[in-house]
Amino acid sequence: MLGLLAGCLVFSGMPWAQTPAPARIFQADERYKVDILVVVAHPDDEGAATPYLARAIDAGKRVAVVYGTRGSSGANEASAEQAAALGEIREIEARRASAVLGIDKVWFLGGKDTASQDVLQSLANWDHGVVLENLVRLVRLTRPEVVLTFLPGTFIGEDHGDHQAAGVLATEAFDLAGDPTAFPEQVSAPLRRLEPYLENLRPWQTKKIYYFPDADKEDIFRDKGPRYSVKEISKSAKQAYWRVALESFERHETQAKSFIDSLAKMDEAQIEKMVTSESFWSTGINFVLGKSLVGGNVTGDIFEGIAPGAISLARPEVSSTGSKAEVLVELAGPWSYYADFRRAHGLMHLPHPDPPEIALEGGTDLVIPLWLGNQSSAAQEINLTVNAPAGWTVRSGGGKFSIAAKQTAATRIEVKLPLLGEGAGSKTDAQEVRVHAECHGQSVGDVKLRVELRKRALPE
Ligand SMILES: [Zn+2]
Numbered sequence: 001m002l003g004l005l006a007g008c009l010v011f012s013g014m015p016w017a018q019t020p021a022p023a024r025i026f027q028a029d030e031r032y033k034v035d036i037l038v039v040v041a042h043p044d045d046e047g048a049a050t051p052y053l054a055r056a057i058d059a060g061k062r063v064a065v066v067y068g069t070r071g072s073s074g075a076n077e078a079s080a081e082q083a084a085a086l087g088e089i090r091e092i093e094a095r096r097a098s099a100v101l102g103i104d105k106v107w108f109l110g111g112k113d114t115a116s117q118d119v120l121q122s123l124a125n126w127d128h129g130v131v132l133e134n135l136v137r138l139v140r141l142t143r144p145e146v147v148l149t150f151l152p153g154t155f156i157g158e159d160h161g162d163h164q165a166a167g168v169l170a171t172e173a174f175d176l177a178g179d180p181t182a183f184p185e186q187v188s189a190p191l192r193r194l195e196p197y198l199e200n201l202r203p204w205q206t207k208k209i210y211y212f213p214d215a216d217k218e219d220i221f222r223d224k225g226p227r228y229s230v231k232e233i234s235k236s237a238k239q240a241y242w243r244v245a246l247e248s249f250e251r252h253e254t255q256a257k258s259f260i261d262s263l264a265k266m267d268e269a270q271i272e273k274m275v276t277s278e279s280f281w282s283t284g285i286n287f288v289l290g291k292s293l294v295g296g297n298v299t300g301d302i303f304e305g306i307a308p309g310a311i312s313l314a315r316p317e318v319s320s321t322g323s324k325a326e327v328l329v330e331l332a333g334p335w336s337y338y339a340d341f342r343r344a345h346g347l348m349h350l351p352h353p354d355p356p357e358i359a360l361e362g363g364t365d366l367v368i369p370l371w372l373g374n375q376s377s378a379a380q381e382i383n384l385t386v387n388a389p390a391g392w393t394v395r396s397g398g399g400k401f402s403i404a405a406k407q408t409a410a411t412r413i414e415v416k417l418p419l420l421g422e423g424a425g426s427k428t429d430a431q432e433v434r435v436h437a438e439c440h441g442q443s444v445g446d447v448k449l450r451v452e453l454r455k456r457a458l459p460e
Helices: 002-012 050-058 083-101 119-125 128-142 161-176 241-249 253-263 268-275 333-344
Strands: 036-040 063-069 105-111 146-150 208-212 227-229 284-286 288-292 327-331 357-361 365-374 380-387 393-396 399-403 407-416 431-439 442-454
Touching: 036 050, 036 128, 036 161, 050 063, 050 083, 050 227, 050 241, 063 083, 063 128, 063 161, 083 105, 083 241, 083 253, 105 128, 105 161, 119 161, 119 333, 128 161, 146 161, 161 208, 161 288, 161 333, 241 268, 327 333, 327 380, 327 431, 327 442, 365 380, 365 399, 365 431, 365 442, 380 407, 399 407
Parallel strands: 036 063, 036 146, 063 105, 146 208, 357 442
Antiparallel strands: 208 288, 227 284, 327 365, 365 407, 380 399, 380 431, 393 407, 431 442
């Protein structure tokens, strides 16, 4: 008896007898945590940021890349495959391009290539809700500190609607992934064994979002974010960052075969001159600061102010539309969407052209989408007159429209653009089209759109 008691005392003095070891509980997979999540539209779009990514990876940052589509439309410069078959190849090329930089986390959202300048067409064709859900999942899985993506806006430039869609989705995911009520099935834990629907992720608030613009002119983006030299030498690769990025870009053979072949005929100095020119990477990569939830200077380093660990959800500051006239005309389509988007996502500072602008192919139709609004308590007649440059033909859309009380109606003006003559070069300077609206003989607004004619451009 005494001996037994003594034995118990001895054992109770040992820590392992008193407190059982904690049960094993699964937590988030650290192998998938990244510092930077790049969100773009097509394989090769990541090239807009690769000279910076090579630098960030040198500094120990972990990177993942998400593509909206597999880039299945467009020409194949390397072989016969087209369409969906080409998409299969482009996915592998994108993975190989990332692998050159040491990036092994690459995902595709499943959107379909949509060749237009209209972000709304791309969002519709990508199944906006489905791809947003996919992207929010990837933000919660990878828990990035920073998101890098295209600037959501419409500009004279390539202005690809798919690029814009990537920027829109990345911004939406930035604002939603930390919200436990957004796609709650992703952040719920299964209650029973083999319950296969709930994902057991945690909400994640990314700290900063930066944009790179898809516009020809860079002036409105100057000093809106940091700039990184592409000529500095990578510590790990012992060559310039542009060189590392070019080696990655060369994996996109179906998109760049003729370009890659042309490199073989150039010496290193010629190649450097070309890729550091304005039409390529220039001498530096510019970013535009979208949002920082952790302070830091606008032009400071991307990781300035970022400390390890989660931060709490920050809902965007929504700006009001202000007071509007009772009867009005407004530019609709992507332009009014982006005005609403900037207000909804706390991005009122985001650069955008004013008046709005677009580049279109000569000989095609310019369509000006309009909202006609009547918040008065009686029906109103709105008269639209269109002023277009000489040689541009207003096909339809002018004249009188009756709008019922408290209604907003959509309409459009169609203008046939002239062909660019042989002597006119490949483009003209932007010219203004103006739609003047009157109600009871009083002006109720003017809509202006600057239009640049080109030999080639994506459809509107
Ligand atoms: Zn692209």
